[in-house]
Amino acid sequence: MAQQIPLVDYLELGEDPHLVANECTTCGARFFDRRNACAACEGSDFTKVRVATTGEVRAFTIVAFAAPGIPVPFVAAVVDCEGTSVRANLINVTPDPEHLSLGMKVRLATEVIGTDDNGTEAVGFGFEPLGG
Numbered sequence: 001m002a003q004q005i006p007l008v009d010y011l012e013l014g015e016d017p018h019l020v021a022n023e024c025t026t027c028g029a030r031f032f033d034r035r036n037a038c039a040a041c042e043g044s045d046f047t048k049v050r051v052a053t054t055g056e057v058r059a060f061t062i063v064a065f066a067a068p069g070i071p072v073p074f075v076a077a078v079v080d081c082e083g084t085s086v087r088a089n090l091i092n093v094t095p096d097p098e099h100l101s102l103g104m105k106v107r108l109a110t111e112v113i114g115t116d117d118n119g120t121e122a123v124g125f126g127f128e129p130l131g132g
């Protein structure tokens, strides 16, 4: 199997891919980017937490125009993973309103975005319909 590296540092690969958030130890707010202080309470202590790999679509946009090289249309969405909001694309779904709905159940899925000259695969993530 090719070596894989995650496209973003909050994606954990392996047998059981999942996202890791920084959770404020004071108020419980979760962030995916590195922070010095919590945006909600200004606390400065964070702990790494595993984010649920299933969720519900809270909002989505079908993106029809993008930079050259990016296949369109694709679906940009906000997914609620048991209380943690995750911005991600919906993948393995037909990008039209008939196949998309608010509240649809989705699960985390990884996809190989590219391969470098050494055969190392860059892996990104999206969410795909549950059972789809």
Ligand SMILES: [Zn+2]
Pocket: 024, 025, 026, 027, 028, 029, 038, 039, 040, 041, 042, 043
């Ligand atoms: Zn906080």
